[in-house]
Amino acid sequence: MEKHRRQLALLKNISVEFNQISILKEVSLEIRAGEIHALVGENGAGKSTLMKTILGIISPTHGEVIFLDKIGVSMIHQEILLIPELSIAENIFLGREHSFGFFPWQKDKNILLKTIELLDEYDIELDPKTLVKNLSTANQQLVEILKAVSQNSQLILMDEPTSSLSEAEVQKFINVIQKLKTEGVGMIFTSHKMNEIFSLSDHISVLRDGSIVSSNPINQITEKETLRQMVGREIQQYFPEKNSTIGSKILAVKNLSRKDLKFQNINFELKKGEVLGIAGLMGAGRTELGMAIGGITKNHTGEISLNGSKVNYKSPKDAIRECIGYVGEERKESGFIPDFTISQNISLSSLNLFQKFGWIQKEKELKNASSAIQKFNIKHLFKSQTVQKLSGGNQQKVVLAKVLQNDPEIIILDEPTRGIDVQAKFEIYQLMNELLEGGKSILLISSDLPELIHMSDRVLVLSKGKQTAILEKEQIKPEEIIHFAMQ
Numbered sequence: 001m002e003k004h005r006r007q008l009a010l011l012k013n014i015s016v017e018f019n020q021i022s023i024l025k026e027v028s029l030e031i032r033a034g035e036i037h038a039l040v041g042e043n044g045a046g047k048s049t050l051m052k053t054i055l056g057i058i059s060p061t062h063g064e065v066i067f068l069d070k071i072g073v074s075m076i077h078q079e080i081l082l083i084p085e086l087s088i089a090e091n092i093f094l095g096r097e098h099s100f101g102f103f104p105w106q107k108d109k110n111i112l113l114k115t116i117e118l119l120d121e122y123d124i125e126l127d128p129k130t131l132v133k134n135l136s137t138a139n140q141q142l143v144e145i146l147k148a149v150s151q152n153s154q155l156i157l158m159d160e161p162t163s164s165l166s167e168a169e170v171q172k173f174i175n176v177i178q179k180l181k182t183e184g185v186g187m188i189f190t191s192h193k194m195n196e197i198f199s200l201s202d203h204i205s206v207l208r209d210g211s212i213v214s215s216n217p218i219n220q221i222t223e224k225e226t227l228r229q230m231v232g233r234e235i236q237q238y239f240p241e242k243n244s245t246i247g248s249k250i251l252a253v254k255n256l257s258r259k260d261l262k263f264q265n266i267n268f269e270l271k272k273g274e275v276l277g278i279a280g281l282m283g284a285g286r287t288e289l290g291m292a293i294g295g296i297t298k299n300h301t302g303e304i305s306l307n308g309s310k311v312n313y314k315s316p317k318d319a320i321r322e323c324i325g326y327v328g329e330e331r332k333e334s335g336f337i338p339d340f341t342i343s344q345n346i347s348l349s350s351l352n353l354f355q356k357f358g359w360i361q362k363e364k365e366l367k368n369a370s371s372a373i374q375k376f377n378i379k380h381l382f383k384s385q386t387v388q389k390l391s392g393g394n395q396q397k398v399v400l401a402k403v404l405q406n407d408p409e410i411i412i413l414d415e416p417t418r419g420i421d422v423q424a425k426f427e428i429y430q431l432m433n434e435l436l437e438g439g440k441s442i443l444l445i446s447s448d449l450p451e452l453i454h455m456s457d458r459v460l461v462l463s464k465g466k467q468t469a470i471l472e473k474e475q476i477k478p479e480e481i482i483h484f485a486m487q
Contacts, residue, residue, distance in 0.1 A: 006033050007068050008155050008186045009054065014063035016049055016210075021381050023049050025210045026063070031155060034184045036177070038197045038218070041207035041230055042421040044379050044391035047190050050207065051075060051157045054188070074148030075157040078419065079332065080140045082147075084133035089115035091132055092147045118146045122176050136282075138169030145176055155186045160392075162196060163419035169282070174200065192421050194223050206230055231423045238422070239454040240429050244436035246457060247272035249308075251410055251441065253293065256302035262288040263465045266302070270410065270443065273436050277456030278445045279481045284462040286445045287329055287414055293443065294326030294412045295319025306410075320349065325408030327399055329415040329445070331392075335399035338388035342380060343369030345387050345398050350405040372401040377427055393424025400431065411435060414445040429455060449478050463487045 009031040016024040024046045031037055039047050052058045054065055055075050067073075082091045093100070093111050100110040115128040124142055132140060141161055148156050158177075162170045177187060177200070191197055197204065198218060205215040206229040213229050214221070251270040257263065263285035270276050280286045291297045293304060295316045304311050306322055313319045316326065328334050336345045347354050347365050354365045373380065376397040380390060387398055396416065403411065413432075417425040432442060432455065446452050452459055459476050461469040461484040469484040 005035070007031070008033050008071050009068065009073075010066040011050075011054070012064050012066065014050070014053060014060045014065065016046075016053060016058060017061045019381070023210055024053070024060070027207075027210075027212050028063075029205060029212065029215065031186050031188065032203075033154065033186045034181055035202045036181060036187045036189055036200055038201035038204040039188055039190045039207065040192075040197060040204060040226060042391075042393070042423050044394065045207040045230075045421075046210040047207055048159060048391075051159055051188065051190070054155075055157060071154040072152050073155045073157070074151060074153035076141065076144045076148065076159065076161050078160040078163060080137070080144065082132045082140055082143060085131060087129050087131055088126060088135075088143050089128040091143060092118070092150050114150070115146075118150060122146065122149075122179060124172075124176070136169070138165045138172060141165070141173060142176060145180075149180070149185075154184070155188070156180070157188045159190050160192070160419050161189070162191060162193065170196070192419060194226070197226075198223055208232060227422055230421065238426065238450070240426065240433055242433050242436065242455075244273040244433065246274045247439065250306065251293075252303070252305040252308075254303040254305070256289070256292065256300055256304065258285075258288055258292065258297075258300045258465075260299070261465055263292075263462065266460075266462075266467050268460050268467075268470060270441050272409075272439050272441055274457045275432070275436065275442045275444050275455055277452040277459040277476075278443060278462065279449075279452055279459050280462035280485050282447075283464070284485065285465040286462055289462070290326070290412045290414050290443060290445050291328075293319075294324055295322075296326060296328070320406050320408070323407070323409040325403040325406060325411045327403050327411070327413050327416060329418065331396055331399050336387045336395060336402070339386055341369075341384050341386055342373065342378065342390075342398055346372050346401045346405065349402050353405070368405075372405075376401050376431070391420075391424075393420035393427075396420055396424070396428065400428070404435075408440070410441045410443065412443045412445070415447065416444070417446075417448065417451060425451075449481060452476070452481065453478065461485055 007030060011027055011029040014024055014027040027050060041047050049058060053060055055073055089111050092115055097107050100107040112128055119126055119128060126139060162173060165173060189201065201218045204218050204221060206213050206226060208230060248271060249269050250272050253266055253268050256266040266289060278286050292300045295313045295318055298314055311322055313322060343366050346369050354361050378394050378397045387395055417428055444455060453476050456476060457473055459471040459481060460467065461481060463485055468487045471480055
């Protein structure tokens with residue numbers, strides 16, 4: 001068997017159970033060298049559990065993982081696991097410094113030289129002395145890959161590696177993994193971006209409810225068939241039909257600027273029942289604008305008016321009182337408390353509704369959570385489950401449920417469907433439409449062009465902090481958005 005297609009690992013009838021609940025059921029897979037093997041499925045299908053089982057973090061209840069040699073296995077996690085205060089070189093060889101010499105100066109010199117060699121080999125233009133905290137997310141991901149390569153890993157697991165990257169950054173990432181493929185490295189790759197999966201992968205396996213429902217060479221299956229297998233039925237359309245009526249003006253922003261110039265002289269209006277999309281490249285100021293309107297930051301000048309009255313809130317609490325809800329792009333950093341249960345997280349922004357004499361009424365809180373779990377279709381194992389144990393899509397639903405507890409009139413959604421599966425996306429779009437039909441208004445910040453195009457009534461485009469266009473419905477096309485985003 002030729003070197004680049006030899007078998008690296010074999011999974012035989014892998015089952016994983018937690019508290020007598022089946023997470024993986026009789027999963028069998030074959031992983032080969034020089035092959036990119038896509039693993040797809042809805043959130044909660046068992047993808048992350050399977051990856052952790054291959055890596056050895058989770059022990060299977062039944063079945064076995066067989067490695068055909070001492071191949072070395074590494075994992076690139078969705079969340080960066082580097083140490084921010086250390087340099088690129090220090091992070092790559094952390095824990096292995098002793099193999100580079102006896103004297104500290106000797107170790108530092110040799111580690112630096114080896115890092116330069118790695119950066120050159122993979123055509124990555126970075127200074128090895130740069131602290132990781134000063135790198136973009138994309139470059140941190142590349143450092144993670146170099147760390148795996150430096151350990152001579154022949155099998156690399158990648159869990160949603162491109163979910164936070166711009167299109168240009170994704171291309172740089174793709175160039176590196178294509179080179180790894182030519183060197184005979186095997187890769188397991190999870191992603192919700194179907195275009196990436198079908199352009200990159202050699203083989204695709206579909207997980208549904210913990211079981212493998214299909215495993216095929218990529219050229220023997222279509223995207224439509226893959227989506228059907230993921231959800232167990234045909235998906236007629238990605239975006240549900242909107243039936244909302246646009247009403248009177250509710251929000252007016254005049255000459256809004258941030259003091260550090262992240263955005264400058266922004267002007268727009270938002271009407272009841274309307275979705276105003278906010279588009280732009282990475283660094284355009286979209287998130288910063290959303291945070292200013294949502295009361296998260298206050299270092300700005302200009303005017304924000306609600307229902308004709310000027311507001312000057314000094315905190316998120318003030319914004320909530322003014323009926324503005326904010327869902328940030330980093331749900332795991334600021335959207336929920338990982339160790340809290342579903343019910344505790346949902347009630348976080350509205351504790352006054354569940355307090356009596358300063359104490360939380362647990363029964364009332366649980367009853368409220370049960371209603372939200374049903375309304376938002378939050379898939380969970382048991383009522384006391386912590387949010388960190390939920391899939392990404394269900395975590396996002398918890399964040400939305402929390403924010404909507406206060407019945408806001410304006411909801412700011414920053415990358416609301418990033419890193420979640422097609423069914424969870426559809427459900428969030430349905431929820432958005434329900435809010436609009438109820439007269440609510442939405443500011444939608446998104447890097448997903450189809451999402452912006454189908455869900456927005458108008459699109460505000462930013463470029464380097466400046467407003468370059470407001471596109472009306474008939475003007476909202478990919479080429480128009482990209483044109484104004486690059487000005």
